[in-house]
Amino acid sequence: MPTILVTEPIHADGLAQLRARPGLDVIEGWTLAPEAMRAAEGRADGLIVRFHRCDAAFFGRTPALRIVARYGVGVDLIDLHAARDRGVTVAITADANTQSVVEHATWMLLSLAKPFDRWRRGMAGLTALTREQWAGLTPSKFASRDEGLGGELGGKTLLVVGLGRIGRRVAQVATALGMQVLVVDPYIDRTPALALGYRFADTLAQALPQADYVTLHCPRNAETLGMIGAAELALLPAGAAVVNCARGGIVDEQALADALARGHLSGAGIDVFDAEPPPPDHPLLAMPNVFSTPHAAAATREAAWRMSTHAARNVIDFLDGRLDPSMVYPVPPRA
Known part of the structure; x- marks a missing residue:
């Protein structure tokens, strides 16, 4: 038996x-x-x-x-x-777990574009306003937007690293939102993706300077470990953002924290860490422009x-x- x-x-x-x-x-x-x-x-x-x-x-x-x-x-x-x-x-x-991870990565992308958390917190301070005061507010004076307005994903370029089951679905959602999809994946047949209007780059060095957002959907192995380090992050345009719902260790977390701290990147969404759980003093955990979750992208019923x-x-x-x-x-x- x-x-x-x-x-x-x-x-x-x-x-x-x-x-x-x-x-x-x-x-x-x-x-x-x-x-x-x-x-x-x-x-x-x-x-x-x-x-x-x-x-x-x-x-x-x-x-x-x-x-x-x-x-x-x-x-x-x-x-x-x-x-x-x-x-x-x-x-x-x-x-x-494809659907769950796709939704999680999409939520992170949207949260990096729009200050949902600040708006949610700011609503508590607006409840005492009169109808006239509320009507008189303009977006630039909205109390919960004191650090600036949100942005749109539409028209921006999303670099998808790894066009497997999850990467393909994220690319489809991004396209539906009006984003331009750029792909790095040396192991797939490009023909179906090219027919959908996706662009390809042969290397990260070619792709990163074109990306407003980067989302990672590749395995952790000898080829991808430390694949996104300080040199790669420096290739991104100022104000770009990075999402990792793949595996910890693919992104050099200290290099990412440094790029965020000096203002080169606008934010990051990190669901996975090199060491899990990350130490309490991990630099990314204290950053207000980092959305971190505890390897929870697939944690749905x-x-x-x-x-x-x-x-x-x-x-x-x-x-x-x-x-x-x-x-x-x-x-x-x-x-």
């Missing part, structure tokens, strides 16, 4: 899906003591993991393991080469349900010999 170890809590419907498949021994790993958890790892045929680290040492002590099903799409805690060497398939819940049930389905489909190849994470070349 195959043993499936679910290392962290998932939606009850995902667990029910596993238990409804005859012949599976499903173990809730988060209920186990460390010694029992180690023993369960050693006899598991399949894993569903959220934050569980699967490094080379892990694969060395899990001789029965055949599949690791990720709750989500990020695999930075999984040693893909060690998995391949052991013959273990790594599956992701592709598209399960809908995405949680989809990631849970899709991960369970990936395990079952693998055992039944019908796993969708698009759910299998490709192993990159060794660095």
Whole structure:
């Protein structure tokens, strides 16, 4: 009887899906003591993991393991080469969190363009105004806009770094808002995107000077780690803004803080940090023009349900010999 170890809590419907498949021994790993958890790892045929680290040492002590099903799409805690060497398939819940992340990135872009938070706070001070006083206010005198007016995204250039599932959807939303989309992604067929009116640049160095906003939607790996550093940020026009809902470490956070502090950039939206949680004295956390969230872009009820049930389905489909190849994470070349 195959043993499936679910290392962290998932939606009850995902667990029910596993238990409804005859012949599976499903173990809730988060209920186990460390010694029992180690023993369960050693006899598991399949894993569903959220934050569980699967490094080379892990694969060395899990001789029965055949599949690791990720709750989500990020695999930075999984040693893909060690998995391949052991013959273990790594599956992701592709598209399960796309809608949530697209909405989060769009909210960050809009929040960087328009001072929603200042306006919300400022409304509290306007409640005592008479109707005549309210009617007499002009936008430039509006109390909650004391640091200037908001801007529009329409007509601005959005640089999308990584035109995968999420990047494509963000580009579609940006186009609907009237933005011009510029793309850097050396791994895709450009033809469909060119037909939609997107422009491409071969390198970041070519693209960054043209961008009013940058949004990152690429994996963290040896190629992208530290990809946006001080030199790259300096290439952006004055007043540009950066959004990272991809993975921490792709943007040099100290360089970003420096560029914001000296006024070269107007703001940033950061959902992911190199070290999570970030330290309390992290420079980006105290900046009023930074919208930071705790790796929450996919934290919606809908995405949680989809990631849970899709991960369970990936395990079952693998055992039944019908796993969708698009759910299998490709192993990159060794660095």
